[in-house]
Amino acid sequence: MQPTHAEVARTLAAGHLPAVAHIACRPGPLPVRHVIDAQGRVLLLSPAGGAVAAGLRSQPGTGDTAMVLDITDVPPVAGSPALGRVWVSGWVTRLDGDEARRAALDYAEIDASGDLLDVGESKVLHRLDVAEVRYERNDKLVEIDPDDFAAATPDPLRQIEFDLIADLAEHHLAEMSAYVRRQLGPAVQPASEPRVVRMDRYGFLVRLDDKLARLAFPRPVTDRQDLAHLLHPVLCHRCTS
Incomplete structure (x- = not known):
């Protein structure tokens, strides 16, 4: 038995590896903190006055902002093969009020960062609604169904x-x-x-x-x-x- 492509992609994107955001019509890429919660939703945590929040601020009349979350595996030891790279694409919505507070609790289940206490003040949470997932390894690119990606569970041994x-x-x-x-x-x-x-x-x-x-x-x-x-x-x- 081996991990499915969806399981590997979900493991890479879980939130424990460095990620960068490619935001439509904005300079980048930009480093961004993120997790994928238990329901498979992508949550982004950033400074309220930072480049990521500014880049994700939609222009009047344009609706949600398109973004690609880009994560590359970091092998655990010398001589370990890399698991590849995953791109998660979709549209980003800023979360406020009760929705932001609920999302902060979901984020904390994956990464209990103290910065979550500042959400709504110096920190802001966004949600990426996933439209496309692509996984690449050894020059082979695989399209993964977003529902399969959301349903897959990250590997419990990765961390x-x-x-x-x-x-x-x-x-x-x-x-x-x-x-x-x-x-x-x-x-x-x-x-x-x-x-x-x-x-x-x-x-x-x-x-x-x-x-x-x-x-x-x-x-x-x-x-x-x-x-x-x-x-x-x-x-x-x-x-x-």
Whole structure:
């Protein structure tokens, strides 16, 4: 099993990676803070007097402002392949009053930033109504249905992926190497120690000399504790022998 394109795009756009905004008829791109809430809605947080808020201020009679949110993956460790890039396009609406307060609570569920306390004063929230999602990796561009994008859930391991990979490298290198070699079988035995370079809910990617191999978990994991439970037989092979 592997993540779907919608799941990868949703993971990249979740709000934990740097993003820039391309605003129609405005200079840019502009760095912007954002999250995608539990309902799949894109929320943008910016200074009320900043360039993003000014750029998103619609002109009289023009209605909503068109914008593209542009997010590129940042690999967790050296040697990790990038997951690609996602563009989320649509029309932006400024949120005020009760709507802004509700959106601030939704934003806080993803990123509990103290700046949310200033929404309505020095900070402003906008909502991007998604019309188009494009995902690109290795020069292949995929169009993703906005409903599929909204329904997909971000990977639960993405925020802690670096910590997980570092822990395996520092404390369980021999056990993971032995496990990978057992899984690969005698026909494929790398000269150097196999290294885990990416992880997600479905499995992990291992670097074998100059190649990459994907090993799947028996089932998708739900969180760090679930992953530890699933990996226990791998990291304690003697316990199951």
